[in-house]
Amino acid sequence: MSEALVVKVGGSLRGAEALLDELAPYPGPLVLVHGGGPEIGALLARLGYESRFVGGLRVTPKEHLEAVEMALYLTGKRLAEGLSRRGRRALALSGRDALCLKGRALPELGRVGEVVGVEAGLFLDLLEKGYTPLLAPIALDEEGPLNVNADTAAGAVAGALGWGVVFLTDVEGVYADPKDPTTRLPRLTPEEVEALKAQGVIQGGMIPKVEAALAALRAGAPWAAIAKGGLGVLGRVLLGEAGTLFTPKAAERPA
Numbered sequence: 662m663s664e665a666l667v668v669k670v671g672g673s674l675r676g677a678e679a680l681l682d683e684l685a686p687y688p689g690p691l692v693l694v695h696g697g698g699p700e701i702g703a704l705l706a707r708l709g710y711e712s713r714f715v716g717g718l719r720v721t722p723k724e725h726l727e728a729v730e731m732a733l734y735l736t737g738k739r740l741a742e743g744l745s746r747r748g749r750r751a752l753a754l755s756g757r758d759a760l761c762l763k764g765r766a767l768p769e770l771g772r773v774g775e776v777v778g779v780e781a782g783l784f785l786d787l788l789e790k791g792y793t794p795l796l797a798p799i800a801l802d803e804e805g806p807l808n809v810n811a812d813t814a815a816g817a818v819a820g821a822l823g824w825g826v827v828f829l830t831d832v833e834g835v836y837a838d839p840k841d842p843t844t845r846l847p848r849l850t851p852e853e854v855e856a857l858k859a860q861g862v863i864q865g866g867m868i869p870k871v872e873a874a875l876a877a878l879r880a881g882a883p884w885a886a887i888a889k890g891g892l893g894v895l896g897r898v899l900l901g902e903a904g905t906l907f908t909p910k911a912a913e914r915p916a
């Protein structure tokens with residue numbers, strides 16, 4: 662239970678003490694990627710901006726980008742402090758640090774991007790020195806910063822490292838009925854995901870999450886899982902007792 666993991670910490674979970682209590686003592690190496698959707702939305706609203714989402718992605722005009730970064734970076738620093746206070750020394754970074762996330766713009770969404778390059782060596786160097794990297798999902802292209810969905814960023818980082826990835830969120834996994842937590846699907850293959858998307862079962866913020874899980878597999882991650890944040894979740898995911906597990910083929914299980 663000390664496998665190296667990428668863990669994505671989702672919007673609804675930040676500030677939850679239980680999550681920090683779960684992540685801080687995890688015995689293996691962790692690279693963390695955090696979101697900040699609610700914080701970004703709140704800051705944009707205070708500035709009088711409204712957000713529009715397309716396929717679960719926030720349309721980000723250039724004039725919104727500064728607020729997106731400010732909200733994400735404060736979120737990251739708070740998380741880093743919380744983990745560090747619990748004995749896991751964490752450094753809050755973004756793709757602008759050491760140019761560690763390279764992006765490609767999706768111009769129809771403004772300054773939104775996908776990830777095309779990950780400087781995985783930086784994360785390994787920090788881990789070797791005893792620091793846990795905690796990454797905000799901002800990537801760079803030649804014009805500057807891009808707002809990347811945090812699930813997308815986590816999937817790319819997991820692919821580059823070749824590690825399993827757990828997307829922690831506010832639901833137990835993918836549900837067959839989006840409103841009914843008793844309908845959690847314990848495992849999904851890429852083919853099954855496509856069918857659920859076509860049926861409209863996978864909606865909203867769950868779309869970039871499952872797409873990130875599948876992208877991680879394509880990029881080299883051995884497995885990916887979506888699970889609800891809380892005490893004990895990482896161990897339960899690794900035992901196959903919690904969450905929705907994604908593998909390239911139905912027969913494969915995490916190590």
Ligand SMILES: Nc1ncnc2c1ncn2[C@@H]1O[C@H](COP(=O)(O)OP(=O)(O)O)[C@@H](O)[C@H]1O
Pocket residue numbers: 670671672673674696698812829830831832834835836837838839862863864865866867868870
């Ligand atoms: N089939 C589904 N199963 C579970 N949740 C779903 C499904 N389709 C859509 N969702 C929604 O996706 C949300 C998780 O995505 P999101 O809010 O973006 O989380 P996070 O902020 O943690 O990244 C859930 O709270 C739920 O409302």
Ligand SMILES: CC(=O)N[C@@H](CCC(=O)OP(=O)(O)O)C(=O)O
Pocket residue numbers: 670671672673695696697698699701717718719720729773774798808809810811812866
């Ligand atoms: C392009 C895009 O949608 N970026 C996201 C980045 C933060 C994020 O993904 O936060 P959660 O994990 O909390 O949803 C956004 O602006 O909300």
